[in-house]
Amino acid sequence: MSKNRQDFLNDDFIKNGERLLKFVAEYHNNIRKFPVRPSPDLKPGYLRVMLPSKANDKPISFESVFIDIFNLILPGLVHWQSPKYHGYYPTGFSYPSLYGDILSAAFSCIGFTWSACPIYTELEIIMMDWLAKEMDLPSKFIFDSKLGGGGGIEGSASESVLIVLIAAREKKISELLSDSSKNMKYYDVLSKLRAYTSDQTHSSIIKATRLSAIQLNIIESDKDLRLGVEELQIRIKQDLENGLIPFFVCCNIGTTSTCAMDNIEEIGQISKKYNLWLHIDAAYAGSLFLCKEYRQSFSGINLAQSFNFNPHKLMSICFDCSVLWVEDINVIKMALGLSAVYLKSDYPNIVEYKDWQVSLGRRFRSLKLYFHIKLLGMDFIKAQIRNNVALAEYLGDLIRTDERLYVPYPIAAGMLCFCVNKSNSLTQVLFKKLNEHDIYLTSTEVKGRFLIRFPIGSSKCDKEDVDDAWKLIKDILNDINDTNQDHNDITQTRSTYI
Numbered sequence: 001m002s003k004n005r006q007d008f009l010n011d012d013f014i015k016n017g018e019r020l021l022k023f024v025a026e027y028h029n030n031i032r033k034f035p036v037r038p039s040p041d042l043k044p045g046y047l048r049v050m051l052p053s054k055a056n057d058k059p060i061s062f063e064s065v066f067i068d069i070f071n072l073i074l075p076g077l078v079h080w081q082s083p084k085y086h087g088y089y090p091t092g093f094s095y096p097s098l099y100g101d102i103l104s105a106a107f108s109c110i111g112f113t114w115s116a117c118p119i120y121t122e123l124e125i126i127m128m129d130w131l132a133k134e135m136d137l138p139s140k141f142i143f144d145s146k147l148g149g150g151g152g153i154e155g156s157a158s159e160s161v162l163i164v165l166i167a168a169r170e171k172k173i174s175e176l177l178s179d180s181s182k183n184m185k186y187y188d189v190l191s192k193l194r195a196y197t198s199d200q201t202h203s204s205i206i207k208a209t210r211l212s213a214i215q216l217n218i219i220e221s222d223k224d225l226r227l228g229v230e231e232l233q234i235r236i237k238q239d240l241e242n243g244l245i246p247f248f249v250c251c252n253i254g255t256t257s258t259c260a261m262d263n264i265e266e267i268g269q270i271s272k273k274y275n276l277w278l279h280i281d282a283a284y285a286g287s288l289f290l291c292k293e294y295r296q297s298f299s300g301i302n303l304a305q306s307f308n309f310n311p312h313k314l315m316s317i318c319f320d321c322s323v324l325w326v327e328d329i330n331v332i333k334m335a336l337g338l339s340a341v342y343l344k345s346d347y348p349n350i351v352e353y354k355d356w357q358v359s360l361g362r363r364f365r366s367l368k369l370y371f372h373i374k375l376l377g378m379d380f381i382k383a384q385i386r387n388n389v390a391l392a393e394y395l396g397d398l399i400r401t402d403e404r405l406y407v408p409y410p411i412a413a414g415m416l417c418f419c420v421n422k423s424n425s426l427t428q429v430l431f432k433k434l435n436e437h438d439i440y441l442t443s444t445e446v447k448g449r450f451l452i453r454f455p456i457g458s459s460k461c462d463k464e465d466v467d468d469a470w471k472l473i474k475d476i477l478n479d480i481n482d483t484n485q486d487h488n489d490i491t492q493t494r495s496t497y498i
């Protein structure tokens with residue numbers, strides 16, 4: 001009998017695998033040498049002409065597929081791990097967390113329940129407690145404290161907000177339906193439920209409310225881009241007067257545009273007063289709170305019902321790893337804990353992570369956390385975060401030395417925004433010209449002002465990279481200055497304008 005293809009690959013697995021791992025190491029060691037973005041000649045659909053229109057019937061050699069990495073894959077990559085990459089919010093990378101991902105794929109289990117693969121659930125519970133303790137989260141979020149709360153690993157912040165929104169919805173509806181004096185029906189209540197968030201909140205909350213058939217009130221942020229506390233209170237009161245049912249508020253610790261931080265303490269008091277579920281979205285900035293000295297914005301976290309952040313950002317875990325804590329895991333189970341004959345468990349009262357997500361199957365994400373923490377240690381992980389924060393402060397100081405530029409909002413969690421003083425159009429020109437060079441930046445628009453965002457996300461970014469970026473910014477600015485007829489516009493003295 002001829003050799004099974006799988007056996008054949010087994011024979012070569014180590015040889016080819018070593019080659020692949022070597023490539024990964026070389027890729028990361030040499031990442032500065034790659035232009036951060038693909039050539040501007042690359043247009044949508046470019047790959048179609050380079051690949052056959054149909055799958056191969058017979059196996060192709062590893063050698064030729066390996067060459068595809070260079071000919072097909074690398075040309076289409078934006079190098080998110082490059083220190084020249086400052087787009088959106090950067091995502092993390094570490095070799096130890098990659099080990100975890102490799103093993104997770106290698107085991108190829110889909111441990112949706114404890115019985116389906118006990119270690120998946122066991123390790124996840126412990127990793128969530130490790131992280132919670134490291135951040136000094138209120139004990140209500142820690143499994144170990146046995147107060148009814150705990151955490152789980154999701155794929156994304158979007159999934160997390162969807163899960164807690166549905167849990168909060170079902171909790172509120174069941175509370176109201178259980179009050180027979182109210183004589184309400186499920187869909188009556190559903191149509192009256194109202195959620196609240198600020199106009200700075202990530203679009204994922206809008207998607208989550210659409211998916212869960214909830215109406216969302218978007219509250220205008222204040223001048224510091226925080227959810228306006230008074231405005232929130234007014235809207236809640238108005239909704240109550242109109243017979244509606246406020247039930248959920250989503251706060252930001254680190255908005256996507258500028259990394260603004262809501263006042264959790266004040267909003268928490270309002271949510272307590274009106275019995276709202278308070279969810280905190282700290283997708284990017286949450287890792288910051290591993291370091292004690294950055295915890296000012298964390299005050300009030302004890303008032304939240306749920307809290308989420310993405311260790312795959314500042315904490316440098318390989319994508320994807322998004323951690324969610326809730327104060328009452330039973331509410332999640334009540335909302336999403338469906339069962340089926342084939343899922344029956346001998347342990348009905350334990351955490352089953354299938355209840356924490358939309359899909360049934362799940363990856364062994366806790367292994368990434370385990371390897372990352374074990375092999376790097378928390379001191380190193382925290383030092384990396386501090387380094388990113390310091391580099392952003394350093395760039396901010398450089399930018400502030402130039403009268404033509406302006407940093408309108410506090411620099412937070414290694415993220416800063418800047419603009420050309422008093423000129424949206426010149427900021428746009430600067431942004432466009434910067435991105436014609438070997439740097440990857442994205443922009444935002446806040447209260448009528450166009451801003452260039454500059455998060456320092458890559459753990460490979462160092463002071464020299466920031467100096468290079470600053471030199472580029474200045475060179476382009478000088479260039480614009482020389483060629484721009486509206487010279488006065490760019491050299492006006494600094495003043496705030498909102």
Ligand SMILES: Cc1ncc(COP(=O)(O)O)c(C=O)c1O
Pocket residue numbers: 089155156157158159202204252254255256281282283284310322
């Ligand atoms: C503040 C904030 N919330 C939510 C998200 C959505 O993240 P995810 O891709 O994990 O759904 C982002 C994305 O960057 C974000 O910045």
